[in-house]
Amino acid sequence: MTVIDEERVVVEVKGLTVERLHAWVRRGWVRPTLGEAGPVYCELDIARCELVRQLRDDMDLDRDTLSLVLSLTDQIYGLRRELRRTLRAIEQLPGEHRQLLADRLRAAENILDGDH
Amino acid sequence: MAKSLYEVLGVDAKASGKEIKSAYRKLAKKLHPDLNPGDKTLEERFKEISAAYSILGDTDKRGQYDRGEIDESGAEKPQYDSYRGFADRDEAHQYHSSTGYRDFEDLSDLFAEAMRQRARSEGGGEFTGDAGRNRGSGRAAFKMRGGDIGYHLAVDFLDAVKGATKRVTMPDGVTLDISIPPGIAEGQSLRLRGKGQPGFNGGPPGDAIVAIEIRPHRFFARDGRDILLELPITVYEAILGGKVGVPTVSGRVQVTVPKGSSSGRTLRLKGKGVPAKGGKPAGDQLIRLKIMMPDDIEPDLEELARKWRDGHGYDPRRELEQ
Numbered sequence: 335m336t337v338i339d340e341e342r343v344v345v346e347v348k349g350l351t352v353e354r355l356h357a358w359v360r361r362g363w364v365r366p367t368l369g370e371a372g373p374v375y376c377e378l379d380i381a382r383c384e385l386v387r388q389l390r391d392d393m394d395l396d397r398d399t400l401s402l403v404l405s406l407t408d409q410i411y412g413l414r415r416e417l418r419r420t421l422r423a424i425e426q427l428p429g430e431h432r433q434l435l436a437d438r439l440r441a442a443e444n445i446l447d448g449d450h
Numbered sequence: 451m452a453k454s455l456y457e458v459l460g461v462d463a464k465a466s467g468k469e470i471k472s473a474y475r476k477l478a479k480k481l482h483p484d485l486n487p488g489d490k491t492l493e494e495r496f497k498e499i500s501a502a503y504s505i506l507g508d509t510d511k512r513g514q515y516d517r518g519e520i521d522e523s524g525a526e527k528p529q530y531d532s533y534r535g536f537a538d539r540d541e542a543h544q545y546h547s548s549t550g551y552r553d554f555e556d557l558s559d560l561f562a563e564a565m566r567q568r569a570r571s572e573g574g575g576e577f578t579g580d581a582g583r584n585r586g587s588g589r590a591a592f593k594m595r596g597g598d599i600g601y602h603l604a605v606d607f608l609d610a611v612k613g614a615t616k617r618v619t620m621p622d623g624v625t626l627d628i629s630i631p632p633g634i635a636e637g638q639s640l641r642l643r644g645k646g647q648p649g650f651n652g653g654p655p656g657d658a659i660v661a662i663e664i665r666p667h668r669f670f671a672r673d674g675r676d677i678l679l680e681l682p683i684t685v686y687e688a689i690l691g692g693k694v695g696v697p698t699v700s701g702r703v704q705v706t707v708p709k710g711s712s713s714g715r716t717l718r719l720k721g722k723g724v725p726a727k728g729g730k731p732a733g734d735q736l737i738r739l740k741i742m743m744p745d746d747i748e749p750d751l752e753e754l755a756r757k758w759r760d761g762h763g764y765d766p767r768r769e770l771e772q
Contacts, residue, residue: 365545378536382545385484385533392503393479407485409550411537414487416551 338375340366347383349391358386361397363404455502455515455522463516467509474503484533493532596647596656603628603640603660607667610634611677611699611724628660633675633724633733636664670699675724675733681717682742683707698722698735705737713741 344350358364363386366375389395389403424432456463461473478500479485483493505511505520514520537545603618613632619625628640639661646656664672671678677699687694691709695702698719705717716738723733744751 378545381533381536388478388482393475393482403485405547405549407537408545408547410487412546413550414538415546 338377338380340375343375343380343383346380347387349387350383355383358383361401363400453522455506458498458502459506461506467507470503470506474499474507484537487534487538594650594653596649596653598646598656598659601658601660602663604663604665605630605634606665607670607672608699610636610662610664611672613725630662632727633730634662634664635674636662638662669697672724673736675730677723677733677735679735679737680740681705681737682740683711685741685743688712688739688741696737707739711739711741713739715739 338346340352340355343355344352355364359366364375364379364382366379385407386400386404389400395403424435427435454463456465459470459473459477461470465473478496481492481496481499483489483496486492502522505515511520603616605614605616609616609630611632613634614630616628616630617625618628626642626645628642630640634640639659642658642660644655645658648655669679679696679698681694681696683694687707688711689709691707691711693704693706696705696719700722703719703722705719707717708715716736719735719737721732722735726732
């Protein structure tokens with residue numbers, strides 16, 4: 335993993351200053367790793383900073399709303415990860431088990447359809 | 451001809467700077483690909499509106515565009531990597547939150563186990579420095595739990611049913627007594643805490659995950675918590691009934707074969723299967739009868755059968771009539 339110091343982060347992300355970055359870290363919007371010589375960042379953190387910048391500057395979200403959006407976003411990505419893991423595990427099951435599962439899912443959908 | 455940048459943002463060519471900003475803001479909120487990770491088509495549209503805004507949102511560039519000094523192609527498409535691309539990588543779970551599904555633990559054993567593993571592999575990271583306001587995981591500068599190592603262990607049928615202790619030697623030469631719980635099933639795994647790879651920077655070691663394979667038995671088979679046995683009986687035991695000795699996983703018992711039993715009849719020995727454990731009741735032993743002829747059909751048996759046939763014929767195949 336490429337290790338990036340905060341000066342580089344500030345250069346990479348338009349409209350970011352060191353003070354601003356520190357404020358984002360304090361609010362928990364960005365979470366660097368604590369290295370021996372201070373916080374270090376990776377490409378994921380830079381993309382995260384870019385997202386925060388867009389939410390704050392381009393979309394003009396206030397701080398509380400931004401925290402809420404990030405929290406929901408993190409939940410979505412967490413769910414996406416679980417869903418991916420689950421689907422990957424299902425893919426490894428024998429064909430008849432996958433078929434059984436597909437049938438069950440379809441059956442569950444049919445029950446919902448009956449309510450319409 | 452390409453859409454004008456004004457059309458991309460859906461504003462009038464005479465729109466004020468404020469109107470343009472507001473139009474962009476509305477579209478960006480709706481189309482942002484990182485906030486709609488499942489929709490791959492949004493990314494291009496979002497780039498398009500961002501590019502349009504990079505010109506129209508800038509008074510000087512907008513003037514150049516209006517005078518025809520630059521055209522749509524002068525709009526720079528943003529080159530940054532989307533957050534989604536990183537966040538969707540499994541190893542990048544630094545920001546992932548389990549809050550959206552933590553309650554699934556009540557719903558399914560599958561999720562409960564997956565979540566315990568998640569908690570171990572993610573919660574394993576622990577800052578060595580001032581961790582007060584930072585929470586994260588999985589990165590080199592702090593304590594990290596070691597990885598799990600997968601092993602394989604073949605267990606005798608009866609040991610899997612009744613439970614046992616197996617002595618094994620790990621790759622580092624250390625011997626371990628593994629306790630096999632009664633009723634373990636093929637494909638289940640045992641976790642040996644701390645027997646995996648060593649941790650990093652003083653973090654705890656991972657676990658050894660031992661997948662269990664059950665060796666088949668000479669005459670017993672298993673269906674969940676029940677033990678299956680095919681029991682050969684003589685012709686006269688089938689006709690007259692009587693007590694016969696039957697092996698079970700817990701020793702020999704006497705079983706009464708009912709008078710007039712056919713092959714395939716199944717007798718149930720309550721509680722003689724996998725022992726009860728942790729709220730699960732004991733399984734049963736299911737005995738399936740199988741009538742065996744004597745090795746030689748002697749003349750008097752043949753004579754008896756012929757005589758009996760002529761006076762008392764019956765049709766066991768009447769169910770098969772079409």
